Amino acid sequence: MRIICPVKRVPDTAADKKINPDDNTVNRDASEPVLNANDEWAIEEAMRIKERTPGTEVVALCMGPDAAQSIVRKALSYGLDAAIQVTDPALHGSDAAATARVLAKALEGETYDLIIMGNQSSDARSMLVPAMLAEYLGLPALTFCQKLEVDGTTFRAERQTSNGYQVVEAQGPVVVSVVEAINEPRYPSFKGIMAAKSKPLTTKALGDLGVDAGEVGLGGSRTQVLDVTPRPPKQAGDKVEDDGSGTVGAKAIADFLTAKKFI
Amino acid sequence: MADILVFVDHDKGTVKKVTAQMLTAAKQKGGTVTAAVFGEGAAAAVERIGAFGASKAYVWEAPEADQYATEPQVAALVKAVQESGAQVVFYAAEPFTNDIAARAAVRLGAGVVTDANDVVFEGDTAVVTKAIFGGDMTSRCRVKDGHIQFISVKPNAFTAEESGGSAEAVQLSVDVDDNAKRAKIVDTVAQSAGGRPDVTEAAVIVAGGRGLGNAEGFGLIEQLADTLKAGVGASRAATDAGWYPHSHQIGQTGKTVSPTLYIGAGISGAIQHRAGMQTSQTIIAINKDPEAPIFSIADIGIVGDLYKVIPPLVAEINARKG
Numbered sequence: 001m002r003i004i005c006p007v008k009r010v011p012d013t014a015a016d017k018k019i020n021p022d023d024n025t026v027n028r029d030a031s032e033p034v035l036n037a038n039d040e041w042a043i044e045e046a047m048r049i050k051e052r053t054p055g056t057e058v059v060a061l062c063m064g065p066d067a068a069q070s071i072v073r074k075a076l077s078y079g080l081d082a083a084i085q086v087t088d089p090a091l092h093g094s095d096a097a098a099t100a101r102v103l104a105k106a107l108e109g110e111t112y113d114l115i116i117m118g119n120q121s122s123d124a125r126s127m128l129v130p131a132m133l134a135e136y137l138g139l140p141a142l143t144f145c146q147k148l149e150v151d152g153t154t155f156r157a158e159r160q161t162s163n164g165y166q167v168v169e170a171q172g173p174v175v176v177s178v179v180e181a182i183n184e185p186r187y188p189s190f191k192g193i194m195a196a197k198s199k200p201l202t203t204k205a206l207g208d209l210g211v212d213a214g215e216v217g218l219g220g221s222r223t224q225v226l227d228v229t230p231r232p233p234k235q236a237g238d239k240v241e242d243d244g245s246g247t248v249g250a251k252a253i254a255d256f257l258t259a260k261k262f263i
Numbered sequence: 264m265a266d267i268l269v270f271v272d273h274d275k276g277t278v279k280k281v282t283a284q285m286l287t288a289a290k291q292k293g294g295t296v297t298a299a300v301f302g303e304g305a306a307a308a309v310e311r312i313g314a315f316g317a318s319k320a321y322v323w324e325a326p327e328a329d330q331y332a333t334e335p336q337v338a339a340l341v342k343a344v345q346e347s348g349a350q351v352v353f354y355a356a357e358p359f360t361n362d363i364a365a366r367a368a369v370r371l372g373a374g375v376v377t378d379a380n381d382v383v384f385e386g387d388t389a390v391v392t393k394a395i396f397g398g399d400m401t402s403r404c405r406v407k408d409g410h411i412q413f414i415s416v417k418p419n420a421f422t423a424e425e426s427g428g429s430a431e432a433v434q435l436s437v438d439v440d441d442n443a444k445r446a447k448i449v450d451t452v453a454q455s456a457g458g459r460p461d462v463t464e465a466a467v468i469v470a471g472g473r474g475l476g477n478a479e480g481f482g483l484i485e486q487l488a489d490t491l492k493a494g495v496g497a498s499r500a501a502t503d504a505g506w507y508p509h510s511h512q513i514g515q516t517g518k519t520v521s522p523t524l525y526i527g528a529g530i531s532g533a534i535q536h537r538a539g540m541q542t543s544q545t546i547i548a549i550n551k552d553p554e555a556p557i558f559s560i561a562d563i564g565i566v567g568d569l570y571k572v573i574p575p576l577v578a579e580i581n582a583r584k585g
Contacts, residue, residue, distance in 0.1 A: 013515050014534050017396040024402075037516050097369065119358075122515050122538075123396070126377040127358060131333070131365035140445035141333065144358050146509065156449075159332070160510050161359075162461045164454035168332045170446040180516045181502070181509035222374030222410045226390065226403040234541065234560040239553070242567025249565035250575035253526075253547060254583060256563045260545060262467070262491070262524055263583050 001056040001150075003046045004110070006103055006117040006133070007075045008036040009068040013122055023218055024225040025093045026123055028067070035071040038118025041178045043078050044185035046116055049150055050079070057081045059112075063091060063102050069201070076196035077188035083199065088206040093218030096124065100132035102216060105209040107137065112173055114155065119144055119177040130177035140170040146181040264294035265387040265412075268349035270340060271312060271320075272360055276304025278311040280464055283423035285353040285416050290316030290426055292384050293351065297321065298430065299343035301336050302328040306432065313430030315423060321346060323435040327444065333362050334443035340367040342437050344411065350387055356415035357463065368413045374406030375413040380420045380521070389414055397515065397538025417521065418464035454508060459485075462511050465494030467524045470513055470540070471506075472498035474529020474550060474569060478506035483573045484528060490580045496520065496540075498530050514539035528569040532557025549573070 011017055015031035043060075050056040060075040060083040062068055072083045086106050094102065107115070115137075120127045134141035142148075142157035146165060149156040153172045158165040160179050188196075206213055214220050242249035257263045267289040272279045289296040298317040300308050305324040312320045321343040327335040340363055344352060354364045356378050368375045381392040388405055389412050395402045406412040462468060469491065471484040481495070488495045497507040499514050513520055515535040525543035530536060532548065532555055540546075541560055548561035549569045558564040565572055 013397070013538060017399055019400065096365075096375065100369075125519065126375075127361050128365045128375055128377065131362040132369050135366040135369040138442075141362065142446060143362055159359075161451075162357075162463065162510055164452045164508075164510075166332070166448055167450040167452070168446050169449050174446075179509065180499070180512065221407075222372075223376055223404060223406050226405060228395070228400050228402045230400050231394075231398060231542075234546075236559045237562040237564070239558055239561075239564045239566060241553075242565055242572055244567070244571065246567065246571030246573075247575050249549065249567040249572035250579050252563065252565060253549075253572070253576055254579040256547065257580065258583060262545075263580055 001049065001053050001114070002112045003049065003056060003058045004061050004107060004112045004115045005039065005043050005046050005058060005075065005080065006061045006115065007039040007043070007071065008121045009033050009062065009064045009071040010036045010121055010123045019228045023093060024228050025218070033067060033071050035074045036118055036121045038120055038122070038178065038180070040185045041180060041182050042116045042118050043075060043080065044183045045148060045178060047079050047186070048183070053150070059083060061103060061106060062086070063099055063106070065092070072201060073196045074188070076199045077193045078186065079192050081199065083201045084204060085201060086204045086209065090206055090213035090217045093221065094216045095221035095223045096126050096128035097132055098216045098221045100129045101136050102209065102211060103133050104136035105211050106204060113153070114172060114174060114176060116176045116178065119179050130175055134175035137175070139173055139175050141175040141177070142168050142170060143177040145176050145178045148176060148182065265351045265384060265389065266295040266297070266347065266349045267293035267351045267353055268344055268347045269296065269298045269317060270352060270354035270360060270364065271298050271300035271308060272355040272357060273300060273304060273308045276307030278308050279355065280423065281355045281416065281418040283311070283315045284418070284421040285355065286312065286315035286317055287424045288382065288416070288421040289353055292382065297347045297349060299340055301339050309430050309432045313428050314425045316426045316428060317430040318428065320430040320432050321435045322432050323437050325437065325439070327439045330448060331444045332446040332448055333359070333366065334446065335437070335439045336363045337366040337370070338439055338443055339435060339437045340364070341370050342435055344371060346435070351389055351412045351414065353414055353416050356417045361415060364413050364415065371411050373411035373413045375415070376404045376406060377415040379414050379416045382414060382416070394521070394542050397519070398542035419466055419521065419523070459488060460492070460494040462494040462496050462513065462520060463518055466522055467491050467493035468496045468520055468522045469493045469526045469528070470496035470498065470530060471501055471528055472530030473500035475501065475506065480529070481507050483570070486577050487526065487573055490577050498536050527557055528573065530557055531555045532560065
């Protein structure tokens, strides 16, 4: 079996977020590169399939600038076999559709049974890329997957709903996007971290994919960001100390709710 | 003025709140408003669709819509967009509808802007205001000229208002080929008790976290939620511990919510959680730790034991509701 894990480099949530003022793109260099958390669950799921299915190869796929290479190596350190990085200055400012199209082009000519990725990235959070990637590849997609069963070429996914789940089955190859509930990711071992340095990493530029620069990036994307404004930080309100009985706190909240006309 | 097609989110014919809100916004801001409604109960939804502002509803109620995930509805949505001639499509910012819209947008060469908190039209262009980085910043985005504009709308971005109209029902003829039937729905399982608003749609949310100490503590959270007709949320610590379903998790890796009122009990307010709720209009926090970060964004904070505070709070609210 061959599994592809698309991964994304995102800013650190805990760090100050910065936008490049000249083109309203995310400044991912402003903090240490971080592997998108949701992709870690996808990698873990791929590794579990690999461990129980002899002969499985897992390959990371990342679209990002040179600086994203460190997170590609981080993905490899979980035990993945190889990686493909698509990097080209023209990709800067690509929106979800352009990204999905490039990822699809990068997979042209590759064989795979499963493409598994996080359902969203912690920066853009559009939740568009997995479905769009499946559309560009002409594949079914099993998204928001909280449990994945693989039986030969049949993939059976529990898709998380607002009050439970939906069980969906499809023949591979499929695109699967995962939610947090699916598993608890391992920590890369020291051996894995060391081995990641020498795992094969293929770099591709737009020319290698047959994609024209005019179809991607700031100019080629169908959407644009007009402006970005920091929100004024929320001011802390009153802090009331309960006296231990609960009634002081309860009354303070009830009075507040009444004053604000919630009750 | 832009003609707007609203992709209806409904539950077996019961139109969801966000749909009523989108139709209202479309009627107030756009030109001709039409709707696309698919699956079981679609025909029954047409009356409410008309009441909230659509003049025409494209209806597709074939079994394939409910038997296979996503792709049959993608074909139907593409057909509805083409027949309506709409320049703009509003759809609910919910996971499954997002998938359908995403694939339809690729087929139509459309642009997609997600999670609108507001939409203002400049000519035929929808300028979307959205929160980014967990609400640290606000951004305005648009689809470029020459592309149909798909816009996902957050629940409660707009207020629903009936305009007393009616919609003409038009049966949509959709070609569902074998390719569209590759993802078969084999089962649907409901796990939480119905009746509470969905956490992504709720105007009021009561959330519980690590401070509850155990799963039983959510009984108190639910009591408080029910007295306020609220949805129930949970922090990642609580869902990881198995105290509440993951589908209710609010935070960076879970759901982002922006209710009118958010009450967090036993939630410290770590940045990953704040990223999922800090744009809530009003925030109330109950926590034993006076240094809990959540207090820095709370409009009122109670330093105290939630097990002591919540029972008299529930009683007090019930008493005042009369």
